[in-house]
Amino acid sequence: MAKYIGPKTKIARKFGEPIFGPDKYLERKNYPPGEHGASRKRKKQSEYGMQLAEKQKAKYTYGVLERQFRNLFKRAQRSKGVTGVELLQLLESRLDNVVFRLGIAPTRAGARQLVSHRHITVNGEVVNIASYQVKKGDIVGVREKSKSLEIISDSLATNRASKYAWLEWDQDNFAGKFVNLPEREEIPENIQEQLIVELYSK
Template identity: 45%
Template sequence: MARYTGPVCRLCRREKMKLFLKGPKCDSMKCPIERRPYPPGEHGRDRMRQGSEYLTQLREKQKARRIYGVFEKQFRNLYEEANRQTGITGENLLRMLELRLDNVAFRAGWGASRAQARQLVRHGHVMVNGKRVTIPSYRLRKGEVVSLRPKARQMIVVRHNLDTLDRQVPAWLEGGADGHEVTVRELPLRDHIDVPVRESLIVELYSK
């Protein structure tokens, strides 16, 4: 399984904004983008000037990929599936990304970051409808119940995240069991998705 193992703060600096990939560190003054708000590399400061239309579209696509932790092939496949569905392609794409199991575990407050939530899924700590699922890209459907396994509920990291993270469960999810369970009440609408991504630019990029 391919995965990115480099410094994730470098990704935030490249997009010139916080992508909240490191959990609580992103809200503190230790966040590198607070001290160096320019792209990484020897010529990082030179990249501050205005880019072309293609560069703007590319950066928006890269930003979405990095927020959700998806690689290019996965992202392209999701776009093609979203394009085949009825409705607005960009909104369909974001909806499918939001319904990933690792993202729902993050939204529920079990992980400080999507990467940590993905690790909880990969290690078998998350169940869907009472059955253990270890595939982070598993796409949830309306009415499905996502919960933590009994042993996972006692994990120090999970308890710490539930107690300290100031994160509200989105409107399309319904919480329960003292925060250890969420139900997909409805499919998320664009108004429910708070990621700072202009999906229309992604559609323009892939439509060329």
Template identity: 50%
Template sequence: MARYTGPVCRLCRREGQKLYLKGERCYTDKCAIARRGYAPGQHGQNRKKLSNYGLQLREKQKAKRFYGILETQFRHLFERAEKMPGITGENLLRLLEMRLDNVVYRMGFAASRKEARQLVRHGHFSVNGNKVDIPSYLVSVGDAIKVREKSMSSVKFKERAEIAVNVPNWVQVNYENLEGKVVSLPTREDIDIPIAEHLIVELYSR
């Protein structure tokens, strides 16, 4: 499966804000935005004012980079969001939030979405008792996500269980048993990512 393998701090600098792609490092003085708060490249410090198209494109790129997916997958989710009842932009964000790798991150079992994606790919989680190793798997309300029994002894999960995490209202987590449950669909207020989704809709509607 295609994925971005370049330096992730460069992505944060390109968007001009923290995307929290490196987990705990993003909260320290080592964060690239704190040290070099301008776009990468030779002309990074001479950025020009963006056009309307440029603003729309940057919002789309930002959303893709927050969730760690590439264009084809993102476009497919947008097309699915368009066919759903309700507001297309909010539907898109809701679909992105319901990806298994994002749910694992939201539950606090990983320090970043990138780490969550890797843990899922390595088969550390089950959904409703069945092993699922596809990061893009869309969970549903009522689904139970659990660290598989053979992975429970991992130091990684023991350390994560001891870290206080701000868990969103639409999931419940039992760190003692290393399991969680999706109790409702996330609302727009639950999604704390700074994305103007209407700009993404405008871009794809051109």
């Protein structure tokens, strides 16, 4: 399974925000990476540069590589809704992201690992494909023999599902329901999706 395995703090510093989650190094060095990062004056970014940066930020945030991202964009384009919002909804519907949002894993990378190691079920069936698209009404849960895993119990101790209106968490069954697709204002990621649409529309 292809994924980004490079330095995460360096990427977060490039965008100036913790796109991979809490980062103590970013807090200490909140300026661009490189020898002259702290003192370098940033040139005014071109329109294309802004659009490209926004796409890169979205890709890194959700842990999606270029081909997957482009395919999701094409799918969003074919839908009847607003392309940018549809794209974010498709990204939010990925199984690894839903596992992360439910609080089963502390990060999206951790969620991806749980999925690929067959610890996660959808409607009672084990699914080990991180990009699996969760649909309205689906129940995403932890496999019975995986409920005692320390990484899962520690993450659930600070369960986040209640933060999101489109998810419902059942603590007794270690499972969450994907109630509906989130509205744009409910998605907390700082992404300007219209810039991505403009980039791909060139």
